[in-house]
Amino acid sequence: MKKMVCSILLLTFLFILTSCNASVEEKNPIDKEVFHKTSNDNDNPSVKDVKNVDVANTHGSIEGLERMQNFYHNLQNGISSELRIVHYTIEGDPIVTDLNYKEDTVKVTYDSSRDNFGSGEITSVICSDLLEEVNPTNTSYIATGCSDDFFGMAEILTIEYNLGRQDLFGLELKFGEKLENELNTKTKEATHINASKTRTTSDFKLSTPVKQEVFKKLIMANYLGELDLKTTCQSEDSKEYYLKVYINGGDRDYHWSSCDQGSDALKFTEIAEYMILQSEMEQTESPETVIQGYILQVEDDTLLIGVDLNILDYELLKDEIQHIDLSAYVFDFISLEGVKTDEFKIGDKIETIIKGSITGSNPGIAQVKDIMRLDISVTR
Template sequence: MKKFQFILFVLLFLSGCSNLNPVPSSTTYEPQQKDVINNHGGIENIEQIDQFVNNINNGENDEVRIIHYTIEGDPIIWDLTYDGTSIQSRYDTTYDKFGSGKVEKHSCERITKSEMDTEIAYKLECNGQQEDVLTVQYDTEKQDKFEFHFKYGVDKKNEVDTANQRLVKDLQNGEVSTVSDFQFNRKELNQIYKAMVLTNYLDQKDLSNSCNKKPYESYELTIWINGGERHFEWTECDISKHGLQMNKMKNNILHVIRDNETYKSLPPTKGVYQ
């Protein structure tokens, strides 16, 4: 009888401990389609947290999940839920093998977004204290190396090559205009790097080179970042998730190129592709 009572006491004790410090049912977490993912600077689905901030400002109920991956590859899950009055924060480190293994919950008043030349920062305000929810950095001066070669347009006749300081504009009449000592200023480089970071350029992309229209624009982008290299090829017809991401990035890069003073000094296009 005493042995049975001892076993029952142990079982109840262990049960109480598991409630205080819950252990996930699985040792891994599979990201969901709308999760905002921060994987060592690689950002996915940042538009979800932007929508969350906008909805709160408009008084609309909403929720968002942010996944921060540790150096070891473990996810830390941060859930934010707005109920029309306050933001409920749930910070889950139970999947982190080297973390505290706890779930922390508290109520917050608001979330803010600040956008600067080198970073975007989202912060929670909770009981007069600020918490960093997500910071996206795109400061090229903090990189050992940042160069890219971008070819675009019909037959990819337009080029920007920062490594060789080369700019080529297709005049669309069989001629091109070339600058052999072209350079972006630091602000322009940061804007281009920002477009790449927000597209999660470090991730693998499933892109298509095919297009069922003529003529069509195609794109080729090679990025050299620190000791690494990334290469992408796609067309305007690629409407897959990754294709749409890359086309949005392309538009942002082209906006910077076309606002550049050297580019604006080049001759205008003299023809139109039919």
């Protein structure tokens, strides 16, 4: 009898406890909120002493870039999301940036506690939006409408892919069932075999804009990182690819099959097919050069612009431009002549077609053939 009474009392207690817990959850619905994780736990970047890393920026080699893109996409669609980014210092210490988007605000938290040469602080700033600014040679993600930060902005991640800053860039691509076709910008030879016919070109080349686009795609695919590419597939229609990239004083090679559906292989297949498509088109160096930039000075019929700056770069430079030696900066500056300057003002982002060539450097000098003002949203 005592055992029965005890059992009834125990069941009653558990029922009351369960009811209380349910009541607490209903009174605190925020505890139920589900954040969209931009990462896949099985293939996150590995960083010593830092867990749950989504994006790792190792001096420009960026692993997990697609998660940054996914976070931006979620934010644009009002989906609550979290993202963790690690930047490495020159000494190799990790600096952590956490993004937390919820209810139209972005909380940005900086953690430098693992930086042996830094302040060791953990600080946060609340922002209202995230800007993706795409330039011809770089892409930046910048939090805007921020409290307690420079110019109300915080630079989250920048991806550089300026081919003009490389000393050498060459490409060798072999493709086909037995890698029988070849495109080679170093030897300037191309071989296409189709229906037992061989077509060989001894003056093969890819134009500078095409090579710039290939370089951008390689950077976005993290070509210098550890990749997972497969060459063994159970498919009769599979195409083989072999790509060798010559960059400055080194080279990297990659071999994969078209039936490899991994994320790395899909990116490299897109690069290879882009090269193949371009090789079948006439490659002419355009006499017109197109550039983008922010206006830093307006004088008479001349505009001074900073080429491929992002909005935060512009804000940092605009008040200093009168007192600095332009040649000391890593940015490129161009003085555009022949412009109706009354149509433009300092701070405008413009795109211009250059007449002829650019002479000199920092600032270079160029004649304008055509010019238009850009809304920053156009470059997103």
